[in-house]
Amino acid sequence: MTPLKVVPGLLRVAIVLVRYRLDELIDATHLFRPLKFVRPLLGRPPIDVRPLSRGARIRLALNELGPIFVKAGQVLSTRRDLVPGDIADELALLQDQVPPFPGDEARAIVERELKLPVDKLYASFDAAPLASASIAQVHAATLHDGRAVVVKVLRPRIAQRIARDISLLHSLGQLAQRWHPNADKIRPREVVSEVEKMLENELDLQREGANASLLRRNFISGVDLYVPEVHWELTTAKVLTLERVTGVSCDDIVAIDAAGIDRKELAAKGVRLFYEQVFRDNFFHADAHPGNIWVDPMRPTEPRFIALDFGIMGSLPEADQYWLAQNFIALFERDYARIAKLHVDAGWMPSNVRLDELEAAVRTVCEPYFTRPLSQISLAELVVKLFQTARKFELTLQPQLILLQKTLLNIEGVGRMLDPDIDIWAVAHPVLKRILHERYSLKRTLRDIRKRLPEWFHNAPQWPDLVRDAMRQVAAGEQKLMHDADHLMHQRRMVRRMLEVIGATLLGTTLIVCATLLWAFASQHGPWLPAGMGLAGLFSFAFGWMRR
Structure with missing residues (x-):
């Protein structure tokens, strides 16, 4: 794969950034100032972006660049400790406010997929979408028996757009594989393949329905997490019909407080649900941004979450699940020697690594964190730094852990949004120990x-x-x-x-x-x-x- 094949994709990204005046954000470097002189030749955005804030311009640019960039923005919107607040507020709008496609086109897709007129399929079908995201949009409808449902319809020509972006990623992955000095450990081509597989799965709404059914079965009581029912007779690869649920977004602090819900209890429950999904069921919601995780306002004394959008779900090989759980336990207990040994035993590092040196490196990263109150420790941030340190010891990046790392970032962001003082360590440690005790009893x-x-x-x-x-x-x-x-x-x-x-x-x-x-x-x-x-x-x- 030659560098020339990457140029069109990179040029498209550069043009969009310049059109939305994002080059002005790095004017201080003096390197990109000449770009403003070619801006008139690149066309104008749909709206005048000059009076808009930097966050709004970034959001609009990501929307134009496509679904992969929208996904990146969604993740960043939950990390207010990493992204300035004004930018995080704008990126949060990416979760369900992507420009919609026409309702008539959605009706045509539904009729083509389900092979009947919409009036025969539903008692009512609202052409105006309830929400519009990067992959699909959702319409309200009513069944002939009176039950309220939502109909998720895949965006037209979305597969071609994603294929274009994936092609760019593959080109960049090939270049990184060839030229990056640590390519054998970073494994960029495998990482791109994992992203490609994730997006291909998200394009199959029937698969999403199956994901929802399994998650609903895992939490069938509905006490802590409610998952809407799938209507299989009205579901295909491009159309998904689900029970309609009501709730408030988990980042709507005002509405949650107005409902009388204890946010501290809710945040702790969210952390417990994450570890139960990963280590008890080995099937976890891997797109857990606030747009997809709601709170039931009708249960103030026993708060519960409502899950939406099951296109990206994660699971791990049994061996990785075991090694990861043991690493978390060792990290909670500050057993650095065990962390070093577990990384070698899991095959994530070569067997000739000196365990004493690896233990010392892990201790050097972790000890400064433990001088703070546990409520101020970011587990996600610590895990990232541990991986960065481990790469110096020839860590082999595990592509199958990408979704888990992304979900950990999301869950911690949501937890701290609900309760800034949450002690994630104190909540997660006993849950993980209990699950491991039951799993290996x-x-x-x-x-x-x-x-x-x-x-x-x-x-x-x-x-x-x-x-x-x-x-x-x-x-x-x-x-x-x-x-x-x-x-x-x-x-x-x-x-x-x-x-x-x-x-x-x-x-x-x-x-x-x-x-x-x-x-x-x-x-x-x-x-x-x-x-x-x-x-x-x-x-x-x-x-x-x-x-x-």
């Missing part, structure tokens, strides 16, 4: 074993052949591996562990079968012998599962 382990028993029994006849093949491969490569003692020892440990798994599984199978036979055909021995044998078999399975 003996009861949970036995339940997982029971689920996997059919798979193990199905694969058991193949295990001896797999072990024989593995041992043959090690034996065939022994001459080649002798010069690498560490690699050879690793191979031997893997074979030994595989044999332990097979032995424990076969022993568990034998004990359970014997227990079943004794219970069925030798009842004169009483229940204790087969029960004891069955329990021993389950423990043998548990040992094999833990050694796998």
Whole structure:
């Protein structure tokens, strides 16, 4: 990918910035002053931007640049500790005040997708949108049975616009991969691919409906978080029909106070919900800006959130989820040596890193924070600084953690907006410890074993052949591996562990079968012998599962 292919995209960005007079924000550098002389040649924005504030000009420029830039502005709007207040106020308008497309065009899309006239599908359909965002806009409607719903309609030609922006990102990623000195650790192409996948998922409204259904099931009680119901018969890839809910935006402090809601309790509940979604359910709302998270004003004594817009949801591989949870616990407990060891054990850093040096670097970053009151510590800011420090030790960036980092920024921004004195550490620590205790308890382990028993029994006849093949491969490569003692020892440990798994599984199978036979055909021995044998078999399975 040559630099010339990047030029058109970069030129488009530069032209938009100059048209909206954003070059004036960096006049002090004297470098961009010549740009103002070419401004008359670049065309005018739809409105006169000269009297507008810098925040308004930035918002309008991001709107014109497209959905990817709008998403970036939405994230920044929640970070008032990083962005000046006047700019944050304007960027907050990006959440649901993107210019709409015509209502007649929305009706045509609905009829084309659902294959019936709108009057047959809905008792009423409001052509004026309730809200208009960067990917889709929402219209109020009523079903023929009287229930109020909202209809989300994908923007026309939005896929082409996103493809154009993604092409620019891919070009920049290729250049970074080629020229950046730490490209193998930053992995820019993988990061762009993750962003591309996220946006492609957001363009499929049927997928969004499935996300909403799963999140609703995870919080089916609706006590802490309410998720609207999906009407599947009126949903396709470009049209989504949801139950209509009412609430106030979580950043509308005046309305929340007027409803008599305890903002401190609400903020703490928001932090708990984040950790429950990530570490209990492994399925979290990854676009949690105030436009998508409402508060129910009708429940002042038991406040709850209302979730909207399920286009961007996140989940983590089981291994990353475990390592991340352990890193958070170690960070809460200031166990810097464990943080260093966890980064290596997780494979995020090479095994030859000196743990004592990494521990000292982590301690150097963290200790100044812990001299402040915990309510003044930004967990998101600390995590970012830890990643910056870890990169000096050849940290390999994990693209799958991008959504989680973005969500952490959003949640902390919302929490501090509701309660500037919130002690996020005190709220998150016990929640995370409880979730980990439940997730890795003996009861949970036995339940997982029971689920996997059919798979193990199905694969058991193949295990001896797999072990024989593995041992043959090690034996065939022994001459080649002798010069690498560490690699050879690793191979031997893997074979030994595989044999332990097979032995424990076969022993568990034998004990359970014997227990079943004794219970069925030798009842004169009483229940204790087969029960004891069955329990021993389950423990043998548990040992094999833990050694796998």
